[in-house]
């Protein structure tokens with residue numbers, strides 16, 4: 001299965017309603033601090049919107065709701081893995097993307113036979129506080145050599161202008177949040193992303 005090269009991440013379904021019609025084919029719903037009924041409804045709606053637009057939805061963190069809602073993909077970080085029932089995720093035939101930041105995390109991720117591995121933050125990110133400042137493009141090249149055919153996602157401080165460097169360094173897909181959501185014209189920015197990633 002080939003992962004779409006552009007992989008934006010949003011924190012609510014209003015972004016999906018706005019941007020899926022432009023042709024985004026892979027998107028993550030990363031919803032934090034939201035009570036269960038609202039969260040479940042958002043994931044179900046996100047899945048329906050993605051199906052309608054022929055896009056793939058990746059649900060961040062909430063693996064049980066993703067299973068219940070019949071979703072196809074889940075993304076988990078290392079702390080999420082401490083709590084998640086990976087065999088249940090596999091039994092439900094969800095594809096699994098995993099975050100990595102160092103070799104120990106990569107070894108753990110690879111032991112779980114992931115459907116992609118994400119490396120970040122490639123550049124400094126303003127979205128969340130992290131103990132890693134920036135990994136750099138060289139680390140993407142190192143990761144790609146280590147993971148072989150497993151798709152590699154570059155995340156953290158990515159922009160339209162930086163995407164080419166990440167692909168050249170070995171990334172198969174590039175994720176972005178604030179490059180789109182803080183842009184004065186998110187629709188225009190997504191069109192630029194689609195142009196550089198086609």
Ligand SMILES: Cc1ncc(COP(=O)(O)OP(=O)(O)O)c(N)n1
Nearest residue numbers: 060075076077078099118153155175
């Ligand atoms: C594509 C992608 N890569 C990394 C992350 C980060 O996941 P995690 O470390 O679990 O942190 P949170 O996003 O849950 O704060 C991601 N979500 N997506």
Ligand SMILES: Cc1nc(C(=O)O)sc1CCOP(=O)(O)O
Nearest residue numbers: 120121125127156157176177178
């Ligand atoms: C959610 C997330 N995870 C990261 C990691 O390195 O695991 S970096 C990141 C934030 C990405 O946002 P932006 O594109 O605005 O920098």
Ligand SMILES: [Mg+2]
Nearest residue numbers: 061076077080
């Ligand atoms: Mg997480």
